[in-house]
Amino acid sequence: MTTQTKFSIPILDLKAQYQTIKSEVMSAVESVFESQYFILGKEGISLEETLAPYCQAKFAIGCASGSDALLIALMAIDIKPGDEVITTPFTFFATGGSVSRLGAKPVFVDIDPDTFNLDPRLIEEKITERTRAIIPVHLFGQCAEMNEILAIAKCHNLAVIEDAAQAIGSEYYGKRAGSMGLINTLSFFPSKNLGAAGDAGMMLTNDPDLAEKLQVLRVHGGKPKYYYKMLGCNSRLDELQAAVLRVKFNYLESWTKKRQENAARYDQLFADYKLTEQVKTPKVLPYCRHIFHQYTIRAPKRDQLMAYLKENGVGTEIYYPLSLHQQDCFAYLGQQTGSLPHSEQAAQEVLSLPVYPELTSEQQDYVVSIVAKFYAQK
Ligand SMILES: Cc1ncc(COP(=O)(O)O)c(C=O)c1O
Structure with missing residues (x-):
């Protein structure tokens, strides 16, 4: 690299x-x-x-x-x-x-934790x-x-x-x-x-x-x-x-293809950097065509990783930080914390990385190298 x-x-x-x-x-x-x-x-x-x-x-x-x-x-x-x-x-x-x-x-x-x-x-x-x-x-x-x-x-x-x-x-x-x-x-x-x-x-x-x-x-x-x-x-x-x-619809298929290529490149980079022990990359089901609206990993020490990526110029997002049953406006439903453990855990661990079509392979390499640096120093 x-x-x-x-x-x-x-x-x-x-x-x-x-x-x-x-x-x-x-x-x-x-x-x-x-x-x-x-x-x-x-x-x-x-x-x-x-x-x-x-x-x-x-x-x-x-x-x-x-x-x-x-x-x-x-x-x-x-x-x-x-x-x-x-x-x-x-x-x-x-x-x-x-x-x-x-x-x-x-x-x-609750959700399937894999997907x-x-x-x-x-x-x-x-x-x-x-x-x-x-x-x-x-x-x-x-x-x-x-x-x-x-x-x-x-x-x-x-x-x-x-x-x-x-x-x-x-x-x-x-x-x-x-x-x-x-x-x-x-x-x-x-x-x-x-x-x-x-x-x-x-x-x-x-x-x-x-x-x-x-x-x-x-x-x-x-x-x-x-x-x-x-x-x-x-x-x-x-x-x-x-x-x-x-106008944009005419580009949708080519943009989707680029998103899919970027996702595959991330998968490869996470493997090359030997990060797959720490970071869980998205699971694509063999019978699904995933269009990678988001490339969302599960990462230990997620919030620190997010801050570290930000310090190094990489924007990420948490989709979503709080499960809906834990939102104040749904408290009346009485679905307690602990009742939907996979959703609650996902909210603690997920981090979406840039996967947009215009992203270059050099930029992706940089993103994953910063993730690798983060886990190497912790
Ligand atoms: C899963 C899901 N449902 C519904 C919506 C609502 O769409 P909109 O923002 O166009 O109202 C969004 C997008 O924001 C979404 O991601």
Whole structure:
């Protein structure tokens, strides 16, 4: 390994990405301004028509964010106060938060420590007569065990909503994330593999009646316009976001490939530096296409390692530092600390490293060399 000078490597470098697509993005944005048509126009429809087949779903319905996509999906299946929805505690807040916002109860089930995803073996014991749905999250870009989850759901007559916010283009036995549940959701938060220039999200379904309902719910529940049979919300994916996303979509597969190559290079570097005793690298299931939204390791002395990497110019992030059942706003659920040990432990150990497409092999070598230095001195 070569000796490196000090680098400055952020967890994600969106400026580097922007430089490669700047003229295309700006001309797409300009054409929306020229049209002066900003809400529910041809850009949004075109994006929906592009992403539905990409995700192997029949229908795609844009909305204002990944959080709204979850909320509207739950509204579409009539989740109400008193209902229970099973989900993972090791995820971004919106997954559990959307359930609570409708007055329903999120029931957190522990994760498989190898993949960080909902452990299907633990689901059935949490099913009650009030359980209505399961929301698996395809965390970090690898699908949850959907065969088992779908089989349990079928057996107990539950709806499945895939939270595919982090998993666009990922596959499970050849099936795309977003194609397997009843309604499935995407986020285009700027840091996602396909990121907008602001907030945006999408719902996916194969059911024509649900597709129609989702379309109505995102416009306050009105159909025809100004006549309301149900209560919806205002949640549209606007034309500017759709135009930016359409440009970026053309690069998504090549960016995904680069992320996968970077992940494989990290695996190799951690082995070369003989760090695999200390650091646990991500486990990729042989039947999954992992799209590496994050490359997340488990590391002893995680917080010190993170600080050391920062001192040496390397940005990292903790996704997520506190399991959802331990959040103050979910204390009323009564799921005590100690009840979901794998999720709690993951929150203590995980560290996501830069894996963005523009990352160079030299930068990766530097990142791992700093990790090696840290463990050598401790
Ligand atoms: C797993 C997961 N679910 C839901 C969301 C919510 O998406 P958004 O930030 O677009 O509202 C995100 C992203 O932030 C996420 O990572």
